[in-house]
Each structure stands twice: as structure tokens, then as C-alpha cells.
Amino acid sequence: MRHRRPDDRRPPWGVRRTLLSATAATVVLHGWLVLAVWLGLPSASPVGFLPFVFVAFAALVAFGRWLARTGLPLALLGLLPVLAALQGGWLAAGDEVLLSRGKPVEVLVTAESAQRLKAGIDYTYDLRNPDGSPGSLDPGVGTRLTVGSRVTVVEDPDGLVATQLPGRQDPTVPLVFAxxxxxxxVAAIVVTAVLGERRRVRNATTR
Incomplete structure (x- = not known):
């Protein structure tokens, strides 16, 4: 049996394993969230994030079993943070892009669609740009435009993010949520990893 020397200050393998496993889980999961936000930027609605949330939930279950042999607690602890990170990151990134390079454009409102939500009625609109190309706008729950009218919107010249009404760009609050x-x-993953390591140590010492 190898004894550690008094001057050997390296952490035991159990601690290193906990740190490495928690770091790996954090990097993989947050990389997935960043990809989801990037792919979702052109959309005017967060509904497209549902498949990414389902995959993230499954990943949380897998990470929980890997880190502590129990997946459901981490999945339940991490679901709301995943939603906050996705929604906040998506809104903050879109607002920042429009603030930095968005251009005001006068467009024609050509059609209206309505969807009833718990917070109210969400109106979405089809637009026609000055060059004749189609566009879309979700001005937010409760905001209604007149079909056939012309309105000024802020759009990204490269089409990376969804078009918004002027004055809606403020990344501060969604960035805080993200x-x-x-x-x-991160805290949920670390706590799960630490509890899992303690369980492995306890099982090893009681055998």
C-alpha cells in the first residue's frame, strides 16, 4: 500500500475525479445550451427550444447517474436553471446583436395571427420589407398592430436574430436571468458530484 508523503499536497484521486467529472458535465451541458441559443436566435418564439430542453433534461438524468448514481434529483434541480439560461441567453444575445448592428426599417404589415396564452393574447405578424422580401414580427403579448399599416422595426442586416420593435432592446435583465x-x-452539478463522491467513499469504507 502506497503511503502519501507529508509534503505531497496533491488532492486524493477521489477529489480529482469529482472535480473532473463535474467539470466535464458542466462543459458538455453548457456547450449544448450555447448551441441551442445560437440556433434559436433567428426565431421570434422560444417554442423552438423545447427539443433542446428535452435533450438537456435527458442529459441531466445521465449526468446524475454518472456523478452520483441517481439521475432524477439533478434533473429536477437543473430544469429551471436550464430554462432560465436558454430563455435569458436567447433574449440577451438577440438584444445585444440588434443594439450593436440593428438597422431601423419601415415595413408593411400584411397579416396577423393570434395565439391565446396564459399571459394574454400573443399576436404575430407577417411583414413585407422595402425590397419586397417577406418577414415576421412578434411584438410581445398584448401588443397589436394594424394590418395594412407601415411600422418601423429594428432588424439585423444578416438576419441572425429576429426582428423587433424599436425600444425593446435591453439585454440587462435577460442577461441577469441567464x-x-x-x-x-453549475451549483447543482457540483453538489451532485460531491454527494456522489461521498457516497462512494462511504460505501468503500463500510465494506
Whole structure:
């Protein structure tokens, strides 16, 4: 049996394994969230994030079993942080892009669609740009435009993010939510990894 020397300050393998496994889980999951936000930027609605949320939930279950041999607690702890990180990151990134390079454009409102939500009625609109190309706009729950009218919107020349009404661009609040979601998700992963390592140590010493 190899004894550690008094001056050997390296952490035991169990601690290193916990740190490495928690770091790997954090990197993989947050990489997936960043990809989801990037792919979802052109959309005017967060509904497209549902497949990414389902995959993230499954990943949380897998990570929970890997880190602590129990997946459901981590999945339940991490679901709300995942939603906050996705929603906040998506809104903050879109607002920042429009603030940095968005251009005001006068467009024609050509059609209206309505969807009833718990918060109210969400109206979405088909637009016609000055060059004749089609566009879309989701001005937010409760905001209604007149079909046939011309309105000024802010759009990204490269089409990376969804078009918005002027004055809606403020990345501060959604960025705070995204950061809180990321921090909470990291905390949930670390706690699960530590509990899993303690369980492995306890099982090893009681045999």
C-alpha cells in the first residue's frame, strides 16, 4: 500500500475525479445550451427550444447517474436553471446583436395571427420589407398592430436574430436571468458530484 508523503499536497484521486467529472458535465451541458441559443436566435418564439430542453433534461438524468448514481434529483434541480439560461441567453444575445448592428426599417404589415396564452393574447405578424422580401414580427403579448399599416422595426442586416420593435432592446435583465441560470446549474452539478463522491467513499469504507 502506497503511503502519501507529508509534503505531497496533491488532492486524493477521489477529489480529482469529482472535480473532473463535474467539470466535464458542466462543459458538455453548457456547450449544448450555447448551441441551442445560437440556433434559436433567428426565431421570434422560444417554442423552438423545447427539443433542446428535452435533450438537456435527458442529459441531466445521465449526468446524475454518472456523478452520483441517481439521475432524477439533478434533473429536477437543473430544469429551471436550464430554462432560465436558454430563455435569458436567447433574449440577451438577440438584444445585444440588434443594439450593436440593428438597422431601423419601415415595413408593411400584411397579416396577423393570434395565439391565446396564459399571459394574454400573443399576436404575430407577417411583414413585407422595402425590397419586397417577406418577414415576421412578434411584438410581445398584448401588443397589436394594424394590418395594412407601415411600422418601423429594428432588424439585423444578416438576419441572425429576429426582428423587433424599436425600444425593446435591453439585454440587462435577460442577461441577469441567464447568469443566474448558469450559476444555479453549475451549483447543482457540483453538489451532485460531491454527494456522489461521498457516497462512494462511504460505501468503500463500510465494506
Amino acid at each position: 447568469c443566474l441560470g448558469v450559476a444555479s446549474l
